[in-house]
Amino acid sequence: MSDTTAAPRVAFISTLSPTAQTLTVASLSLAVLCLAILVFFTRRTSRSTGNLLLLVGPPDAGKTAILSTLAYNQTLPTHTSLQSNASAVAFSLTKKPSTVVDIPGHPRIRDQVNEYLADAKAIAFVVDASTVSRNGPVVAEHLHIILNALTSLPPSQALPALLILAHKSDLLKSGSAASATSESLAITRVKTILERELEKRRVSQSGGVGVEGLGEEGERTEMGGLECTGEKGMFSFDAWEGGEVTFLGTSVKVGRITTDEKAEADGLQALREWMEENA
Ligand SMILES: Nc1nc2c(ncn2[C@@H]2O[C@H](COP(=O)(O)OP(=O)(O)OP(=O)(O)O)[C@@H](O)[C@H]2O)c(=O)[nH]1
Ligand SMILES: [Mg+2]
Numbered sequence: 001m002s003d004t005t006a007a008p009r010v011a012f013i014s015t016l017s018p019t020a021q022t023l024t025v026a027s028l029s030l031a032v033l034c035l036a037i038l039v040f041f042t043r044r045t046s047r048s049t050g051n052l053l054l055l056v057g058p059p060d061a062g063k064t065a066i067l068s069t070l071a072y073n074q075t076l077p078t079h080t081s082l083q084s085n086a087s088a089v090a091f092s093l094t095k096k097p098s099t100v101v102d103i104p105g106h107p108r109i110r111d112q113v114n115e116y117l118a119d120a121k122a123i124a125f126v127v128d129a130s131t132v133s134r135n136g137p138v139v140a141e142h143l144h145i146i147l148n149a150l151t152s153l154p155p156s157q158a159l160p161a162l163l164i165l166a167h168k169s170d171l172l173k174s175g176s177a178a179s180a181t182s183e184s185l186a187i188t189r190v191k192t193i194l195e196r197e198l199e200k201r202r203v204s205q206s207g208g209v210g211v212e213g214l215g216e217e218g219e220r221t222e223m224g225g226l227e228c229t230g231e232k233g234m235f236s237f238d239a240w241e242g243g244e245v246t247f248l249g250t251s252v253k254v255g256r257i258t259t260d261e262k263a264e265a266d267g268l269q270a271l272r273e274w275m276e277e278n279a
Helices: 002-015 018-042 063-072 110-119 132-151 179-206 260-266 269-278
Strands: 052-056 085-089 098-102 120-128 161-167 245-249
Touching: 052 063, 052 110, 063 085, 063 098, 063 120, 063 269, 110 120, 110 132, 120 132, 120 269, 132 161, 132 179, 161 179, 161 269, 179 245, 245 269
Parallel strands: 052 098, 052 120, 120 161, 161 245
Antiparallel strands: 085 098
16 A cells, blocks of 8 residues: 555665765755745846836826926926926935936837836826726727736846826816825826726737737737736736736816926825835
């Protein structure tokens, strides 16, 4: 019975010389060590040591408005940006200033983000929460490109943190509730719509069907970046294999100069706090 099946194995091990046993143990330990090193380097949790905050996202989302509010406490009416802008912003009194880079959302320029990825501490994908309901597919396509760029970074390169800013929360009607409620409303809306649209893209890709709503640059049907650990691999930000995704509700006051004392009221406080803690 079980004794008879176990006997030959015991006999086999006992016939190994002490040197062979040592070698076996050593090679097993080496294999475990290699596996541990592999897991360590392929884990997507390490954070970049760069100090750039990249503002990316579709045209008209509010990236330039956010940069000028952060850098100058002022938001003038802006036009479609045709080139990237950068400004130094001190988020914390104790740490050195971060450089905030605003990358235009136009499809022909948005890929400039790749030039900055290696030095990015964080990427903030800015979404206009007041129009995302109708622009969902286009916004999701742009986000998909960013998710793909992040997950395609070599494992040796630390990942920048990914923030999604549910911006222009001031334009959402939150009844009589305070601004905190319109910010959480903006987050819920942006998260729900983007998850739904990204899941549609994932299903279309895995079914071998072309993805609708691609940018004018064309066919990127085989992009990765949507892999999730959840049930059936359904796309959800919480289960995204690329790492943690942080949602913040933001807004700026267009056309107003915000004095230092009132800076807390400009709707970017959540972003400032996040940068202060993490940058
Ligand atoms: N109501 C409101 N309007 C905003 C807010 N942020 C930006 N805007 C307005 O939205 C429009 C677009 O903002 P921009 O900052 O130029 O958008 P962008 O993301 O830089 O767009 P591109 O340069 O084309 O990629 C401008 O008219 C801004 O004044 C906000 O928080 N609330
Ligand atoms: Mg702009």
